[in-house]
Amino acid sequence: xxxxxLASIAKSFGATKVLGGVDLDIADGEFLTLVGPSGxxxxxxxxxxxxxxxxxxxxxxxxxxRVDHLRAHERRVAMVFQSYALYPHMSVxxxxxxxxxxSRLSLWQRLxxxxxxxxxxxxxxxGIEADVGAVAAQLQLEHLLDRKPAQLSGGQxxxxxLGRAMVRSPDVFLMDEPLSNLDAKLRVHMRTELAELxxxxxxxxxxxxHDQVEAMTMSDRxxxxxxxxxxxxxxxxxxxxxxxxxxxxxxxxxxxINLLPASVANGGRIELFGRPLALAVAxxxxxxxxxxxxxxxxxxxxxxxxxxGRPWFSARLRRKENLGSEYILHFDLAGRDAQGVxxxxxxxxxxxxxxxxxxxxxxxxxxxxxxxxAGDRLEPKAPGAATASVVPLRA
Amino acid sequence: MAEIALPAAGPVAAPITPAGxxxxxxxxxxxxxxxxxxxxxxMLLPFVWMLIxxxxxxxxxxxxxxxxxxxxxxxxxNYSFALSKAPLLRFALNGVILCVGILVVQLLVAIPCAYALxxxxxxxxxxxFVLVLLGLCIPVQVPAMPLYIALAELGLLNTYFSMMVPxxxxxxxxxxxxxxxxxxxxxxxxxxxxxGMSEFEIVWRIVTPSAWPAIAAFSVxxxxxHWNDLYWPLIVISDAKLAPPPLGMMFFxxxxxxxxxxxxxxxxxxxxxxxxxAFLIARRRFIDGITMxxxx
Ligand SMILES: Nc1ncnc2c1ncn2[C@@H]1O[C@H](COP(=O)(O)OP(=O)(O)OP(=O)(O)O)[C@@H](O)[C@H]1O
Ligand SMILES: [Mg+2]
Numbered sequence: 224x225x226x227x228x229l230a231s232i233a234k235s236f237g238a239t240k241v242l243g244g245v246d247l248d249i250a251d252g253e254f255l256t257l258v259g260p261s262g263x264x265x266x267x268x269x270x271x272x273x274x275x276x277x278x279x280x281x282x283x284x285x286x287x288x289r290v291d292h293l294r295a296h297e298r299r300v301a302m303v304f305q306s307y308a309l310y311p312h313m314s315v316x317x318x319x320x321x322x323x324x325x326s327r328l329s330l331w332q333r334l335x336x337x338x339x340x341x342x343x344x345x346x347x348x349x350g351i352e353a354d355v356g357a358v359a360a361q362l363q364l365e366h367l368l369d370r371k372p373a374q375l376s377g378g379q380x381x382x383x384x385l386g387r388a389m390v391r392s393p394d395v396f397l398m399d400e401p402l403s404n405l406d407a408k409l410r411v412h413m414r415t416e417l418a419e420l421x422x423x424x425x426x427x428x429x430x431x432x433h434d435q436v437e438a439m440t441m442s443d444r445x446x447x448x449x450x451x452x453x454x455x456x457x458x459x460x461x462x463x464x465x466x467x468x469x470x471x472x473x474x475x476x477x478x479x480i481n482l483l484p485a486s487v488a489n490g491g492r493i494e495l496f497g498r499p500l501a502l503a504v505a506x507x508x509x510x511x512x513x514x515x516x517x518x519x520x521x522x523x524x525x526x527x528x529x530x531x532g533r534p535w536f537s538a539r540l541r542r543k544e545n546l547g548s549e550y551i552l553h554f555d556l557a558g559r560d561a562q563g564v565x566x567x568x569x570x571x572x573x574x575x576x577x578x579x580x581x582x583x584x585x586x587x588x589x590x591x592x593x594x595x596x597a598g599d600r601l602e603p604k605a606p607g608a609a610t611a612s613v614v615p616l617r618a
Numbered sequence: 619m620a621e622i623a624l625p626a627a628g629p630v631a632a633p634i635t636p637a638g639x640x641x642x643x644x645x646x647x648x649x650x651x652x653x654x655x656x657x658x659x660x661m662l663l664p665f666v667w668m669l670i671x672x673x674x675x676x677x678x679x680x681x682x683x684x685x686x687x688x689x690x691x692x693x694x695x696n697y698s699f700a701l702s703k704a705p706l707l708r709f710a711l712n713g714v715i716l717c718v719g720i721l722v723v724q725l726l727v728a729i730p731c732a733y734a735l736x737x738x739x740x741x742x743x744x745x746x747f748v749l750v751l752l753g754l755c756i757p758v759q760v761p762a763m764p765l766y767i768a769l770a771e772l773g774l775l776n777t778y779f780s781m782m783v784p785x786x787x788x789x790x791x792x793x794x795x796x797x798x799x800x801x802x803x804x805x806x807x808x809x810x811x812x813x814g815m816s817e818f819e820i821v822w823r824i825v826t827p828s829a830w831p832a833i834a835a836f837s838v839x840x841x842x843x844h845w846n847d848l849y850w851p852l853i854v855i856s857d858a859k860l861a862p863p864p865l866g867m868m869f870f871x872x873x874x875x876x877x878x879x880x881x882x883x884x885x886x887x888x889x890x891x892x893x894x895x896a897f898l899i900a901r902r903r904f905i906d907g908i909t910m911x912x913x914x
Contacts, residue, residue, distance in 0.1 A: 275808045296814035308805035312827040325814035333819075387809075 225286030225299070225394035225427055226251040227272060232281035234267055234451075241267050243451045244281065251286075254421050254428040258438040259448035260474070265431040268448075269397050272429065274298050285395060296325070298395075301388035305400040307380045309372040315383050316355060316368040322391045323351045358386045378409045385420070395427045402437065414440055435475050439463070447471050469598035472515045478551055480592070481521070481564040483514045483536075491604055493593065500534050502588040504601040512601065515592035518551065521566040523576075524585040535585040538564060540578050545570075552576070554584065665890075672696055672883040679879050692880060699878070700870075700885040708859065709866030710892060716781055716862050717841045723786045724840060725833065732795030733821045737807060747796070753789035758850065766853055780854040781862070785844060791836050798832040799825060834900045845893050863889040 227249040234242040241264045249255045257265045270276040272283055274295035282291050290298045301322075309318050324333065327350070332341045359365045362382045372380055381401060388396060401417075402410045418441045421428050432438055438445045439459040446456045447470075455467040466472035472480045485495045487510040491503040495514060506512065524535050538554035541563065550573035552566045566584065568576075576582070593601040670686065671679055673693035678685070700706060734740075735747050761784065769780045802825055810820045826833075848864035855861055858869045870885055 270808070273808075273812060275811060295808075295811045300812070302809070302812055304805040304809060306803060306805045308803065308809040310806065310810070310824055322813040387813075 226253075227395060227427060227429065228284040228287075229268075229272070230282050230284070232268065232271055232278045232283070234264075234271065234276070234278050241451050242271075242278070245448075245451070245453055247446060247453060247456070249427060249429060252425050252427055254418070254430065254441060254443045256430045256432060256438040256442035256445045257448055258432055258435060258445055258474070259454075261433055263448045264451040265433075265448055266399050269302075269399055269429060269431050272395075273300055273302050273397050275302075299391075299393050300395040300397055301391055301393035302397040302399065303384050303388050303401045305403055307372070307384040307404075309380060309383055309387070311372055314369050314371060315359075315364060315375070318372065318383055319355045319358060319364075319386045319390050320351050322387060323354060324348075326391070327351060354390055355386075358390045361389070362386050377405055378413070381405060381413065389420075389424070392424075393426065395429065396421075396424075397429050397431075399431045400433070401430075403432070403434070410437075417441060436477060439475070445475075447474060465600070466515070466592060467600050469513060469515070469594040472592055472594070476517060478518050478565040480515045480517050483516065483556075483562075483564070484511065485514045485593075486511050495534065496536050498534065498536075500588055500591075502591060502593065503604045504593055504595075505604055506595060506601060511596055513594045513598075515594065516564075516586050516590060518565045519567045520586050520590035521564065521584050522586070523568075523572070524583040533585040533587065535583045537581055537583050539581050540576055543573055543576070543578065545573075554582070557581065668883045668886055668890075671879055672887050674880055676878065676880055693884070696880040696884040697888070699881040700888065703881070704866065704870040704885060705858075706866070706870075706885055706888050709861055709863045710889060712778075712860060712866070713845050713862045713889070714892070715778055717844050719778065719782045720785045720844050721837055721840050723782070724788045724791050725836075727786060728788055728791035728795055729826055729829075730818070730821050731792045732799055733817075733825055735792065735796045736799035737802070737804070737825075738817070750789050750792050750796075754793060758784060762850070762853065769854060775854050776857045776860060778860065781851055781860070784850060785840075788840065790839070794836055795829065795832055798829055802828060838897055838900055841896065842893060 227247075229245055229247040229249075231244040231246055232242055233240075233244050245268060247255075257268065259265055267276060271278045272285075274290065274293060274297075278291075282289050284290065285298055285300070310321065313321070327347050328338075328344065332338050332344050332347075338344055355368075356365070359368055362385060364379070364382055364386060367375060367379060367383075372383065375383065381404075384401070398417075402413050405413060414437060417428075417430075421441075430437075430441065439462075442459060444457060445459055445462050447454045447462060449470050455462055455471045457465075462471060462475050466475060466480075469482075473482070483495060485493050485500075487504065487506045487508055488494045488499060489508055491506055491508075493500045493502045493504065493512060493514070504512065524533065537557045539557060540552060541555050542553040544551040544553065548570075550568045550570060552568050552573060554564050554566065556562050556564065564584070588603075593603065595601055670688070673691060673696065674688040675690050675692035675695075678688050678690065678692075735743060735750070765784055769775055769783070774780045806824060807820055810824050815823070845862070846864060847862070848868070851862050851865045852868075855865060858866070861869060867882075867885060867889065871882055
């Protein structure tokens with residue numbers, strides 16, 4: 224078993240800088256997900272860990288030992304590719320057996336004709352056959368062993384690719400968007416299977432995806448990348464509840480977080496649509512900030528808005544989206560056509576609302592995320608100083 | 619301008635009826651197929667003429683009138699004369715040895731080269747590929763002289779080797795396979811490296827099996843070219859026992875037959891038959907290979 228330590232990995236392709244000094248320590252047996260928008264360098268990073276690409280600077284250590292000088296197959300890592308990368312002309316059996324024949328047979332035992340001279344070969348092949356059978360049984364592939372990859376469905380190919388990775392019992396599994404070619408239902412199913420596989424094998428998993436749901440549901444920790452560097456590293460709930468930057472907040476969570484423009488007034492107090500909030504930050508007066516409010520933090524304000532003492536703004540209901548167990552309500556902000564907000568609601572609440580009507584949407588200051596103009600998270604100032612000046616709303 | 623481009627858009631714009639559309643489609647089909655058939659006849663005619671001549675008696679061959687079928691069937695005589703007077707099977711065997719020998723070495727050399735040019739990253743790769751493209755532009759006649767001198771100095775004239783050696787390195791094969799390999803998925807190569815394969819094993823066990831259409835296509839190109847080559851064997855071979863088909867035909871025409879065209883065309887038919895049969899067998903793959911690599 225092995226921890227993976229990356230120290231300031233940098234990589235450029237020609238003039239384009241793809242990775243700019245990535246530091247990442249992954250614990251033994253951890254399920255770490257690399258998530259980020261397309262083209263941010265996730266695949267490049269994972270290929271560097273695998274030894275398929277060489278970094279310009281920095282080093283990779285697996286199990287405490289530097290592996291920069293080792294070639295891909297000497298690093299005891301296995302990889303599952305988005306395209307599955309099965310050998311098209313080999314049967315499923317041979318696809319899964321190949322890593323074992325490569326490591327257990329010598330070169331001349333693999334050569335055509337010459338291999339017939341080896342007495343040991345039979346015995347080794349029987350061992351390989353047994354191992355392939357065991358892996359196939361775990362993945363329910365036994366009845367497919369004699370087919371060619373072209374004769375399999377996407378989900379079956381996926382499992383063969385997993386089998387080929389598992390059969391070597393590697394210390395580290397690298398997975399580059401292994402589920403993105405599957406249909407939605409199978410993806411949900413495979414998500415559970417992968418999580419269980421991780422628990423059963425106890426190996427280190429490094430998983431690349433640009434699907435934030437996969438990142439949230441499977442991982443011990445998530446590293447959110449953008450433009451070749453890690454924006455935030457933490458547990459899924461840390462990323463969701465305390466996004467370190469605007470980009471993380473926008474990327475994590477579905478529906479996407481609501482972003483509202485706000486400004487800083489006297490004493491660092493934040494004003495939203497001209498109304499002061501019970502929220503203050505260490506920022507100069509007049510600075511513009513962005514307020515992030517998740518869809519579940521919004522609620523309808525019954526009766527006359529403002530009386531409940533909660534901050535609010537008015538919005539017009541544009542569309543109701545039925546997800547079965549709940550509704551996603553899409554609102555347009557009054558006077559700001561380009562900008563909308565989304566809110567979660569129970570079916571009972573949503574049924575009573577008519578489209579195109581105006582509503583007051585309320586929220587709690589505690590659930591707000593504040594970001595400065597550069598997109599960095601701002602922590603609210605000591606509550607004493609902030610609340611003292613917002614008496615009118617608290618009354 | 620508009621009137622030329624749109625003849626239908628006259629003052630009374632005729633509505634496009636289904637019947638009109640079908641008629642126009644039919645017309646264009648007939649036109650296209652007519653042109654193709656004419657081309658095919660033009661290319662096949664010499665071949666058909668050879669077949670017919672090979673079963674005609676001498677008197678009819680020099681007849682002024684053109685006839686598609688001989689009045690007197692003289693095939694047995696012509697073919698048995700050709701087979702008995704010239705070692706045709708020996709020529710054909712020489713041709714097979716020559717073509718197979720050249721093809722095997724060409725593939726052994728060109729496939730790894732093409733893989734390196736298509737999939738490996740190393741300094742100077744693009745410059746090397748430009749050299750390959752330049753190599754495509756050099757005709758065989760250019761290095762003929764130095765090659766001949768070298769072979770003569772080494773005492774290798776009049777051997778199979780001397781007939782094959784100039785063609786062992788085929789830049790066309792490198793180019794063709796490189797284009798084909800470029801579309802091979804990188805991920806599969808990465809997977810093979812992770813599984814512990816060396817680059818040579820990747821070439822022969824993973825990439826080559828997927829390249830059968832290209833290999834079949836190239837094999838046809840190569841075999842046709844060297845089966846029919848007269849130029850180089852004429853330079854290095856003087857021993858009739860080593861002569862490949864065209865050179866053998868030349869010896870045959872010189873020595874015995876002079877102007878026995880019936881026997882000559884019978885010999886030519888026998889010597890072209892293996893090639894035609896081989897092509898018919900490889901036809902499907904040949905077409906796949908050509909369309910896949912975009913070489914037309
Ligand atoms: N071999 C290469 N040569 C040149 N540029 C490359 C190469 N491989 C990747 N890149 C560039 O590096 C950047 C990062 O690529 P990478 O494949 O790591 O992105 P990614 O995060 O995996 O994206 P995706 O989610 O779409 O898979 C991209 O801008 C890409 O164009
Ligand atoms: Mg990628």
